[in-house]
Amino acid sequence: NAGVTQTPKFQVLKTGQSMTLQCAQDMNHEYMSWYRQDPGMGLRLIHYSVGAGITDQGEVPNGYNVSRSTTEDFPLRLLSAAPSQTSVYFCASSYSGPRGEQYFGPGTRLTVT
Amino acid sequence: ELKVEQNPLFLSMQEGKNYTIYCNYSTTSDRLYWYRQDPGKSLESLFVLLSNGAVKQEGRLMASLDTKARLSTLHITAAVHDLSATYFCAVDERNNNDMRFGAGTRLTVKP
Numbered sequence: 001n002a003g004v005t006q007t008p009k010f011q012v013l014k015t016g017q018s019m020t021l022q023c024a025q026d027m028n029h030e031y032m033s034w035y036r037q038d039p040g041m042g043l044r045l046i047h048y049s050v051g052a053g054i055t056d057q058g059e060v061p062n063g064y065n066v067s068r069s070t071t072e073d074f075p076l077r078l079l080s081a082a083p084s085q086t087s088v089y090f091c092a093s094s095y096s097g098p099r100g101e102q103y104f105g106p107g108t109r110l111t112v113t
Numbered sequence: 114e115l116k117v118e119q120n121p122l123f124l125s126m127q128e129g130k131n132y133t134i135y136c137n138y139s140t141t142s143d144r145l146y147w148y149r150q151d152p153g154k155s156l157e158s159l160f161v162l163l164s165n166g167a168v169k170q171e172g173r174l175m176a177s178l179d180t181k182a183r184l185s186t187l188h189i190t191a192a193v194h195d196l197s198a199t200y201f202c203a204v205d206e207r208n209n210n211d212m213r214f215g216a217g218t219r220l221t222v223k224p
Contacts, residue, residue: 033212035214040122040216040217041216042117042201042214042215042216042217043156043201043203043214044214045211045212045213048212058211058212059211059213090155090156092156100161101146101158101161102146102158102212103158104155104156104157105155106154106155107155
């Protein structure tokens with residue numbers, strides 16, 4: 001049981017480039033979410049999904065897209081990277097829906113130059 | 114808008130001492146979560162508090178929730194070095210899927 005996995009672990013992008021951060025879970029959790037963590041600001045919710053085919057915006061969705069075609073996978077796409085998107089990104093999943101205890105992936109450290 | 118405030122943001126304490134971290138939130142919610150994060154690592158769930166008056170304990174950590182005061186506390190008893198980490202509280206607003214985290218409390222326990 002791998003839990004929540006994220007790839008890549010580290011990524012450097014130039015301004016304007018696009019990329020996809022991958023997230024997968026093998027716990028059959030319906031709820032999945034993406035957060036970004038910036039120094040001194042805790043975690044902020046970007047997008048979340050309550051099941052395959054259903055996604056919604058969180059607190060800071062601008063500049064990011066998500067899709068949920070399967071229960072297992074929840075990729076996060078950066079459409080045109082900006083230096084303000086330099087951050088650590090965490091994916092999480094929950095077995096009891098949006099209000100349950102969440103299990104976090106190891107994170108992706110993204111730098112945009 | 115739901116706001117979550119933790120204090121203190123930085124806490125340095127001696128081994129063996131007791132201390133409390135506070136988490137205040139601004140809107141109606143009946144669930145509160147505490148997480149631990151070690152440097153460079155991911156977040157680990159510590160406690161899920163599901164109702165007013167809930168109290169949970171694990172080792173030297175005890176968490177409580179007062180929904181009327183919109184306050185949760187994380188009490189540390191007889192601190193040890195292994196408890197050094199950043200602790201986050203998080204709240205989800207009732208009838209809303211949004212989850213808000215506090216800024217975190219960076220705890221350092223010194224010998």
